[in-house]
Amino acid sequence: MTDPAAQRAIETAALKSDRFRLEREADWIRLEEIITKMEKGKRRRLSDEDVLALPTLYRTLLSSLSIARESSLDAGLIDYLEGLALRSYFLVYGTQTSFGQWLRGFFGGGWSEAVRAIKLDIWIAFFVMIAGTLIGYLLVAGDSDWYYALVPGNFADVRVPGASEAALRGTLFSKEEHDGLGVFAAYLFSNNAQVSILAFALGFAFAIPSILLLIHNMALLGAMLWVFAQRDLTLEFVGWLSIHGTTELFAILLAGAAGIHVGRSIAFPGAKSHLKAASDAGKRAALVMAGVIIMLICAGLLEGFARQLINDTGLRYLVGGGMLAFWLIYFFLFGRNHLEAES
Structure with a gap:
């Protein structure tokens, strides 16, 4: 009751x-x-x-x-x-804001603004990538066996130490749709996309894994560069690579810089708390990475079409140089009327 x-x-x-x-x-x-x-x-x-x-x-x-x-x-x-x-x-x-408004803001200055905000980390990543290329080049120059340790075995056909000039030139200017170097280019794109994502994702560990990834990835390129340089085909190889490489390597540079930015902010938060510094850096780096994905898609299209259609070294440099100029102008000149992102 x-x-x-x-x-x-x-x-x-x-x-x-x-x-x-x-x-x-x-x-x-x-x-x-x-x-x-x-x-x-x-x-x-x-x-x-x-x-x-x-x-x-x-x-x-x-x-x-x-x-x-x-x-x-x-x-x-x-x-x-x-x-x-x-x-x-x-x-x-x-x-x-609607998605359309966000998209206009992103391409209208938000992306380039975020890139400029991590310019110190871009310089760090740039020198790391140069160092990685030199390491790969010098290792193979000192001992050609290093080539087989750096370059995947399934690409060790004619592009190996000691290959003739004619054989190497044939891989650069072959008109076959599925030539061996084209497969290598596809591998580079796939590998570089993974490296870009990992370089950013692992930045939280004080940027050390990001730096090591950049070095290892560029050492592969340095080793391949040495092979072509031995037959005086450096200009031709760089021209072949530049069509999509200026966009693709720029994307890796920004991804590595984004990871370094996060790691550096955690290691040296300044007046901010570690959590606040990591949060601010993560937001800025994530905006950069959204653009990196777009750059990788552009690089894939260039690799799939322009590289197949252009067999002249001068035109290859023109396309690659044009893309590089476009990215430099967009990132460092365009959108400067916007407020700079917080450092």
């Missing part, structure tokens, strides 16, 4: 909750209708009165939620108010 006093307490609480709901429910319903329209992308259907009332309705909701918690009203009502408050918060204080 239920205790009469307890029963009266339950009835009183229920009555209090019902009265509380009736007094404020109209505002909650109106706020929920506004929020629902905004979530569905129907902001233009909102009246001026609704737009102006949104902040007031939101503050009223927070007041109701506070009273409901203090008065220990029914849990269902509190859950409803908390859910509505959370939805409202993101729409009242969140960034109200």
Whole structure:
């Protein structure tokens, strides 16, 4: 049998909750209708009165939620108010931009701005990549057996130490659709895409894995460069590589720099906490990486079509040099009217 006093307490609480709901429910319903329209992308259907009332309705909701918690009203009502408050918060204080607006901002200066914000890390990654290329070149120059340790075995056919000039030249200017060097180019693209992602993802470990990845990846290129240099085909090999390589290697450079930026920010947070420094650097580096993916797609298209169609070294340099000039202008000259990202 239920205790009469307890029963009266339950009835009183229920009555209090019902009265509380009736007094404020109209505002909650109106706020929920506004929020629902905004979530569905129907902001233009909102009246001026609704737009102006949104902040007031939101503050009223927070007041109701506070009273409901203090008065220990029914849990269902509190859950409803908390859910509505959370939805409202993101729409009242969140960034109200559509995907199209974000995309315009990204290409209109946001991406280049983020790249300029990590220029120190770009220089670090640049010198690391140069060092990696020299390491690969010098190792093979000192002992040709290093070539087989650096270059995957399935590419060790005619492109090996001691190969004749005619054989090497044939791989650079072959018109066959699936020539051996083309397979090697596809391997480089796949490998470089993986290196780009890993160089960024592993940056949190104080950037050490990112640096080692850049060195190892460029050592492979240095080893291959030595093979062609021995037959005075350096210009031809670099021209062949430049068609897609200026974009592809630039993407690796930015990915490595993004990873180094995160690692450096964690190791040397300055006046910020380690968590805050890592968060800020991660946001900036993630924006750079979004662009790196686009660059890798462009490099893949250049590798798949332009490299197959252009067999003249001068034209190869023209295409590769043009792409390099485009990226340099975009990253370091375009969008300077935008505010620089926080360092």
